[in-house]
Amino acid sequence: MSSKKNTKKVSDSEDDDFEEEEDGSEGSEEEDSAENSVKEEEDEEDSDDNDIKEEDNGDAKIEVKDENNDDDDEEEEFKPSISGNKRKNDTPVEKSAGLVNAKQVKTSGGDAIKKPVQKQQDSDDEDDENSDIKWKYLEHHGVLFPDYWQKHNVRPRYDGKPFDLDLYQEEMATYWSQTLGTDWEHKAKYRENFSKQFLETFGSNKGKYDFDKFDFTPIKIHLDEQRELRKNRSKEEKNQEKLKKEKLSDYYAGAILDGFREKVGQFMIEPPTLFKGRGEHPKMGLMKGRIQPEAVVINIAKDAPVPKCSVPGHGWSEIVHKQDVTWLASYKDDSVKKQHKYIFLSAESKLKAENDKKKYEKARRLKNLIGSIRENYERKLKSSEPIDRQLGTATYLIDKLALRVGNEKSEEEADTVGCCSLRVEHIQVLDNFQIGFDFLGKDSMRYQNTVKVTEIVWKNMQAFTKNKKRQDDLFDRIDASSLNEYLKSQMEGLTAKVFRTYNASHTLQQELDKANEEGLDKMDLKDKLNFYDEANRNVAILCNHQKTVGKNFDVMVGKMEQRINVYKEYEKELHTHLNKCKKNGVNPYEKEVILEEKDDGKHKMFVKKFPGTKEKIQEAIEKIKKKIDEEQNKKQSKEKNKEIALGTSKTNYNDPRISVVWCKKWEVPVEKVFPKTLIAKFVWAMDTDLDWSF
DNA sequence: CGAGATACTTAGCACGACCTCC
DNA sequence: GGAGGTCGTGCTAAGTATCTCG
Numbered sequence: 001m002s003s004k005k006n007t008k009k010v011s012d013s014e015d016d017d018f019e020e021e022e023d024g025s026e027g028s029e030e031e032d033s034a035e036n037s038v039k040e041e042e043d044e045e046d047s048d049d050n051d052i053k054e055e056d057n058g059d060a061k062i063e064v065k066d067e068n069n070d071d072d073d074e075e076e077e078f079k080p081s082i083s084g085n086k087r088k089n090d091t092p093v094e095k096s097a098g099l100v101n102a103k104q105v106k107t108s109g110g111d112a113i114k115k116p117v118q119k120q121q122d123s124d125d126e127d128d129e130n131s132d133i134k135w136k137y138l139e140h141h142g143v144l145f146p147d148y149w150q151k152h153n154v155r156p157r158y159d160g161k162p163f164d165l166d167l168y169q170e171e172m173a174t175y176w177s178q179t180l181g182t183d184w185e186h187k188a189k190y191r192e193n194f195s196k197q198f199l200e201t202f203g204s205n206k207g208k209y210d211f212d213k214f215d216f217t218p219i220k221i222h223l224d225e226q227r228e229l230r231k232n233r234s235k236e237e238k239n240q241e242k243l244k245k246e247k248l249s250d251y252y253a254g255a256i257l258d259g260f261r262e263k264v265g266q267f268m269i270e271p272p273t274l275f276k277g278r279g280e281h282p283k284m285g286l287m288k289g290r291i292q293p294e295a296v297v298i299n300i301a302k303d304a305p306v307p308k309c310s311v312p313g314h315g316w317s318e319i320v321h322k323q324d325v326t327w328l329a330s331y332k333d334d335s336v337k338k339q340h341k342y343i344f345l346s347a348e349s350k351l352k353a354e355n356d357k358k359k360y361e362k363a364r365r366l367k368n369l370i371g372s373i374r375e376n377y378e379r380k381l382k383s384s385e386p387i388d389r390q391l392g393t394a395t396y397l398i399d400k401l402a403l404r405v406g407n408e409k410s411e412e413e414a415d416t417v418g419c420c421s422l423r424v425e426h427i428q429v430l431d432n433f434q435i436g437f438d439f440l441g442k443d444s445m446r447y448q449n450t451v452k453v454t455e456i457v458w459k460n461m462q463a464f465t466k467n468k469k470r471q472d473d474l475f476d477r478i479d480a481s482s483l484n485e486y487l488k489s490q491m492e493g494l495t496a497k498v499f500r501t502y503n504a505s506h507t508l509q510q511e512l513d514k515a516n517e518e519g520l521d522k523m524d525l526k527d528k529l530n531f532y533d534e535a536n537r538n539v540a541i542l543c544n545h546q547k548t549v550g551k552n553f554d555v556m557v558g559k560m561e562q563r564i565n566v567y568k569e570y571e572k573e574l575h576t577h578l579n580k581c582k583k584n585g586v587n588p589y590e591k592e593v594i595l596e597e598k599d600d601g602k603h604k605m606f607v608k609k610f611p612g613t614k615e616k617i618q619e620a621i622e623k624i625k626k627k628i629d630e631e632q633n634k635k636q637s638k639e640k641n642k643e644i645a646l647g648t649s650k651t652n653y654n655d656p657r658i659s660v661v662w663c664k665k666w667e668v669p670v671e672k673v674f675p676k677t678l679i680a681k682f683v684w685a686m687d688t689d690l691d692w693s694f
Numbered sequence: 695c696g697a698g699a700t701a702c703t704t705a706g707c708a709c710g711a712c713c714t715c716c
Numbered sequence: 717g718g719a720g721g722t723c724g725t726g727c728t729a730a731g732t733a734t735c736t737c738g
Binding site for chain 1: 721723724725726727728729730731732733734
Binding site: 278325326327330338340342344352355356359404408442443445497500545546547548645647648651652653 | 697698699700701702703704705706707
């Protein structure tokens with residue numbers, strides 16, 4: 001209810017005709033690169049804009065500041081107040097709290113405050129307390145659009161002859177050329193989808209052309225040259241560009257939510273390119289269309305200034321004031337598949353952090369109830385009702401194997417499954433109460449596992465496969481929503497994914513609790529971190545978080561082995577050297593041997609030193625032993641992590657408080673287990689008490 | 695109800711910044 | 717100080733879950 005009231009179009013309200021005016025009056029504006037538009041559209045064009053906005057909001061313009069443009073006090077004051085970079089998370093913007101405060105920030109040089117205050121009062125009041133209001137005040141700078149295509153005029157060949165392409169054709173052809181030499185090039189579907197769409201651009205002439213006769217290597221070569229050129233830019237040039245980028249990002253990343261500066265996440269509209277779906281995606285190779293501002297909906301507070309659209313001659317689709325959602329902007333993109341995209345605040349924002357914390361608290365509630373919940377679904381396993389046996393069995397799998405729930409998918413997507421969408425062909429009922437699983441899950445990652453289950457589960461699984469074809473659903477009486485409905489009856493807010501969070505965090509806690517037995521106190525930092533990685537790895541294995549093996553993994557490991565062998569040989573030689581030294585009292589053989597490990601042209605050197613005194617030799621032996629040890633550890637963890645991605649569980653499944661407490665307890669700096677961004681994301685967990693546990 | 699819409703989280707990969715090792 | 721490797725971050729695809737509507 002409340003939200004509905006808030007979502008009406010700006011243009012509906014008596015004082016906002018923003019889009020109409022903008023659209024109508026600016027058709028002839030220069031229409032190029034977004035980069036230009038952000039920085040250059042200053043005065044002439046700006047004045048139009050301000051006219052409109054000043055009517056709306058008093059003086060509410062937002063400008064990107066350029067180094068050469070520091071003459072405007074208003075902007076000067078405004079900008080830092082909302083810029084993302086200097087933001088201090090827990091310092092309210094401008095001291096006081098809440099709505100009033102945010103407005104002060106926004107208007108710290110102008111008079112926008114007057115009107116909005118009135119606007120604010122006429123409808124919001126009763127909304128605030130009830131329902132799920134996510135914010136009271138929200139202000140941001142909108143979204144950034146990728147540059148329009150700029151023609152490079154490098155022609156492909158057709159039938160061996162240079163061939164002219166129009167603007168859009170060239171753009172498509174270039175995206176295609178980007179993938180020449182990669183795996184994509186050889187995927188039949190990718191080629192099929194692209195070629196069809198590409199030929200489509202010739203309209204009624206499309207029948208005249210044969211895609212196989214096109215040769216795009218000239219464009220490919222051009223792209224390679226461009227990359228080379230970019231790489232070889234001067235230091236200053238690179239620096240300049242970096243600064244520019246930072247400036248832009250500083251501007252767009254800046255938002256204010258309820259009186260606090262917050263960082264916006266991904267604010268750049270996804271640029272056009274060829275769609276690259278994971279796995280056997282039927283739509284791979286199709287052109288992702290260019291998103292125009294007219295497709296973008298902006299969500300801000302009623303009394304916030306309307307962000308400026310950076311594309312000359314264009315305007316937003318709509319300005320809404322939906323307080324029951326967290327997105328700042330959204331757009332529909334149906335070019336490849338029907339979908340909505342959103343611009344959110346970044347992971348480190350209060351809004352996201354709060355949700356994150358709630359997620360873990362919910363998982364902890366599950367932890368406390370898990371006993372009775374397990375009893376409940378175990379009872380269901382034996383129920384006389386087939387539906388209940390399926391619910392029980394599916395819940396068992398979700399709990400024990402951390403499977404995803406498995407929503408229905410359409411034909412237009414890659415064929416992947418989760419628990420409820422498992423088909424008979426995905427499992428094998430084996431001897432000894434074992435079940436074999438082999439299916440493609442999210443992102444077409446293969447889940448392959450053989451597990452011993454309880455007798456009753458085993459029998460159920462066998463029954464569910466009876467008289468069915470391979471392609472039939474294993475669970476034919478339930479789906480994701482009925483399963484979640486059942487879970488809801490067991491605990492408020494319980495859904496299938498909570499089991500994953502709970503099991504992951506619980507596993508991490510258990511693993512890390514083994515620190516005492518492992519004698520962590522006697523370990524050095526490196527070994528402690530190995531121990532942590534091991535725990536982390538167990539979670540990743542549970543959740544099936546995989547990564548593809550890098551193409552030169554074997555080469556890498558080979559090199560390490562070689563290095564270890566060299567070290568070992570050196571160690572042996574040192575021992576003989578030491579013996580000789582002992583016999584003679586003094587060392588007659590002091591020497592250095594320089595080894596060059598040659599490897600495909602490049603070389604690395606290793607110097608074997610044979611010192612002249614027993615003590616020094618002894619030292620050298622110790623040193624090389626340590627090096628061997630380190631190198632072996634490194635090799636081992638590399639092999640262990642060969643196909644396992646540790647990052648995903650760290651960011652999404654492991655309650656950060658577990659790690660924080662562990663770090664404190666064992667005197668490991670948190671920044672050794674969390675990279676910068678995760679520390680920022682998990683600020684809320686950083687001062688957890690030592691006695692806390694999941 | 696069921697299908698599509700909507701909102702938000704979870705996921706792997708490419709690439710570039712940074713670090714290390716001589 | 718530069719090449720080679722590592723690692724973090726940005727990007728965007730692909731899930732989950734719930735809501736809405738005919």
